[in-house]
Amino acid sequence: MPFQKTANAEVADIISLRNWEQMHGGRSFKSKTASVGRVAANQTKYLLSHCTIMASVAVEDEPFDYLIKPESAAFVNQNDDAWSLAVLQMSYRSFVGAFNFVEHFQNSRASKGHILDAVLRKIRIAEDVLIGYVDILVATDLVHTELVENIRSGKTKYMSMGCLTDLVICSYCGARCTESHTYCQHLLYNKGDFLFDDSGVPRRIAELCGHPSLPNGGVKFVEASWVGTPAFPGASKRSIVLDEWLGPASPYTHVASQPTGIKKAASIESACSPAMLAHLNSRLKQQVSRK
Ligand SMILES: [Zn+2]
Numbered sequence: 284m285p286f287q288k289t290a291n292a293e294v295a296d297i298i299s300l301r302n303w304e305q306m307h308g309g310r311s312f313k314s315k316t317a318s319v320g321r322v323a324a325n326q327t328k329y330l331l332s333h334c335t336i337m338a339s340v341a342v343e344d345e346p347f348d349y350l351i352k353p354e355s356a357a358f359v360n361q362n363d364d365a366w367s368l369a370v371l372q373m374s375y376r377s378f379v380g381a382f383n384f385v386e387h388f389q390n391s392r393a394s395k396g397h398i399l400d401a402v403l404r405k406i407r408i409a410e411d412v413l414i415g416y417v418d419i420l421v422a423t424d425l426v427h428t429e430l431v432e433n434i435r436s437g438k439t440k441y442m443s444m445g446c447l448t449d450l451v452i453c454s455y456c457g458a459r460c461t462e463s464h465t466y467c468q469h470l471l472y473n474k475g476d477f478l479f480d481d482s483g484v485p486r487r488i489a490e491l492c493g494h495p496s497l498p499n500g501g502v503k504f505v506e507a508s509w510v511g512t513p514a515f516p517g518a519s520k521r522s523i524v525l526d527e528w529l530g531p532a533s534p535y536t537h538v539a540s541q542p543t544g545i546k547k548a549a550s551i552e553s554a555c556s557p558a559m560l561a562h563l564n565s566r567l568k569q570q571v572s573r574k
Contacts, residue, residue, distance in 0.1 A: 285447040285503075286463075286494060309394070310438075313512075329396055329422035330431050336507055337515050339368040339415040341408075342454075342491070349457040351492055352479060356487035357504040361491045363474040365454065366502065368405070368415045372492040373500035375417045376402050378444075384508040385430065387445050395430060396423040398507055417527055419507055430509065443510040449501035451490040455480070458480050488506045509514045 298535050341355040342348045350401070351365060359365040366374075378401035382394045400420040425431055433439035450461045451470070455478055458467035469478070469488050475483040493501035 285449050286451060288448055308435070319341075328525065329426040330425060332421045332423065332434060332462075334419050334421055334507070335416055336419050336444050337366070337371075337417050338526075339371040339398050340365045340489075340491075341412045341414050342367045342369075347454050348495075349454055350484075351454045351487050351489065352412050353485055353487070354412045355414050356477070358414055358515075359487050359489040359564075364491040365487075365491050366493065368413060369413050369495040370491075370500035370502055371417060372403060372494060374446075374493065374502040374504065375401050376416065377446075377475045377499065377502070378504045378507065379421050381422055381504055382506040384445075384506050386510055387443065387506070387508045389445060389506060394424075395427050395509070398422070402502075411478075416480075421507060423474070423509075427521055432511070436511075439509050439511075441510050441512065443508050443515070444504055445506040445508065446492070446502055446504045448473065448492040448503075452494060454491050455486055457475060461486075516532055516568060526543055 338358040340358045341352040341353075343350045343352065348367065348369075351359065368375060375500055376397045381398045382389070382391065383396040383398060384393060385395060398419050399422050402418050404418060405413055406416060411450075418441075423431055424510045427542070430439065450459050452459050453467045453469050455473070457471040458470070460466050460470065470490060473488040474490070476488050478488060480486050
């Protein structure tokens with residue numbers, strides 16, 4: 284039974300993994316729209332936002348790949364969850380096609396849109412300490428006018444991921460836990476603390492999600508929510524990529540009221556790197572060409 288991880292809020296309505304797969308199979312956002320021949324009746328207007336959703340930590344080499352390098356300890360999130368760069372490399376693409384919710388209300392009827400794309404940016408924060416940031420492209424259905432207005436104004440600016448993980452590993456003793464009742468003493472009593480390892484190095488106690496030995500790292504990202512308070516302080520909207528993008532509808536979005544195909548010019552802030560922009564543009568062209 285996988286662990287359900289969200290960054291900060293109670294999950295009001297949990298959809299089983301099986302149901303999720305049925306809904307999500309083959310990346311619902313793309314495959315279903317690609318098979319629909321009609322154009323005008325199946326478009327939705329979205330606000331596209333580029334958000335940094337999470338970061339990895341750096342871990343030591345095997346067999347001590349459960350020990351978090353102290354320089355990256357700040358990238359454990361506020362729920363004491365962490366992901367190694369290797370796991371994130373194997374799993375971050377599962378954001379693509381995932382739902383966009385508000386406050387982790389994981390019910391497809393409450394969907395506000397979809398995640399169109401995800402990229403991993405690697406950053407060296409110290410010698411031999413490489414971490415990764417995951418940026419996502421979020422398409423929020425314009426029919427949710429209050430939410431969209433709050434995103435545009437900056438009143439709503441934080442995001443938080445939701446994922447399923449097959450196991451968690453104690454970042455101090457390496458215990459592998461697949462059920463919460465099998466937690467080691469560190470995960471029960473010391474999360475958030477630093478404890479010295481046998482070499483005298485301070486180690487942050489956290490739940491490392493997944494492991495590179497598992498398919499897709501054992502982690503599946505299922506949604507990204509707009510939230511009031513993020514678990515990872517860096518998870519915020521970086522820029523609005525397209526103010527009004529006419530994109531393919533999904534069963535969980537709303538038909539655009541005026542499917543005219545008019546797209547506003549991109550208002551792109553400097554927060555978007557040139558490489559990210561080039562990537563987003565090519566993805567958008569692919570999406571549009573599928574219609
Ligand atoms: Zn432990």
